[in-house]
Amino acid sequence: MSQELLQEILLDVSDLSPPEPLELTLETADRLLPGQYLRMQHRRDPCMLYGNLENNGFKYSQREGSTTAVELFIWREDDAQAADAVQLVLKTS
């Protein structure tokens, strides 16, 4: 559990107006350390973010959130450890 917490960076942008969610998510993703992933929570589907993530070498997985409408998991495409951690979270929660 503690390892999972260290791996996960939580970012809730539901109360921010454009372009802050986009800016903040890219900035936070940029600071991800090896093995870490970003769990971004938003009140709506961040349409513009997806292409920007792909262009910057990130992978993502989107699902309905428990506290917000959308939950997005973001990790570096070359980070297998972070990808496994995301898969584990998606399976178990």
Next chain:
Amino acid sequence: MRADLSLQQAPPFSVPARFLVSAPLFGLIAALVLLWHGPEMVSHRWTPEILAVTHFLTLGFLAMSMLGAMMQLMPVLMGMVIPRAVLFSSVIHTPLFLGSLSLGMAWLFQINQLFIVATVLLGFSLSAFIVVVSDRLLRSKNRHATRSMMLLALLALFITASLGIYLSLGHGVQTFQLARQLTGLHLSWGLIGWVLLLIIAVAYQVIPMFQITDEYPVSHQRWMGWSVFAALLCLSATHIWSLPIVKIFASTALIACLIIFSLTTLWILHKRRRQLADTTMRFWQLAMVSLLLLAMVWSAQAYIKIDMPALLPGILMIHGFAMTTVNGMMYKIIPFIIWLHLSVHNKNLRDKGERESQVKVPHMRKIIPEAASLWQFRFHMSSLILLILASVWPLLFFYPAAIIFAAAQLFLLFNLSKAVYFYNMKLAELSSQY
């Protein structure tokens, strides 16, 4: 590595900007026509001067800004890309600009040939837009209610434009019989079909996004567009055949749609998550109050047969609802695209290792200062109140209304042009670094 923004979905800055900056020019022209002709022109709805002003506003201001806003919003909101956007926007903008000007001039100076010129230019511009954008919307995988409502709005625009061309030919060609009985249909499809449907479609996306509110109820999103469209079809049938019960039913359905949309919007704005009031929100609120007033005026005419000032419904719909909404949206769209494009130019410099050459990108709220947009809102609201009063007491309020309306449009033009100038200056600063 640094995560950066890309412009892959957004069209170049000049695409929406040319449409949005052109709009207040037509607002200003309309105000000058009012000042030039004076209160006699409001003696009834169909004076040539009123028709000129109406088309300067509905085509020059509304269609101009709505087409430009669609080109910006569709890629961003729905991930749809318009191919060769700069060329396409020029092909649409130039004939729309010249056609709107020609049609207004044709009314003002009663020059038959100008009706033909306007018909060709507007027919080309609007049909090209409808065909290309409908095609993109139909191919889109996006299944948001906005998509289907935009398609319905485009169908309504097609019907409006077809009726308009037919009416215009009646003015321009001697041998062509003028079909005055179609005027009501042209007006209903234009204002309720095209304008109202498109604004509702866009509101579903931009109100929750920019005003940080909850989404509109799902049932609202599912039924509103189809209800408005079906009621308009029924109302159209009553223009062709005498169907009094259908007319009452269709009018009641449309009045109910206006009330439901305006009250829902006011409610979700009231319950917004962040209680920060910005100017765009005030524009939305004013637009919804105007729509409610329009529903009341329409009800009074339909059910109690009260005689209302002839121009009052038009003022509430065109100025109070539609222009207010579009004006407010401009204060979100222009700063957002300036912020986006400058951020991407900075990224290009960073990619080249020239971080010191980057320009400072201000916060979106600083690109058009809140105080400037708020003062413009005050002028806009004052002009609406004065225009409403002028529809009842033209001798007293006509000139103050026209002057304040001109000031509001000039102020809007100034605010938008200043933002575009700011962008161009920053761009020049960046270009000198490349």
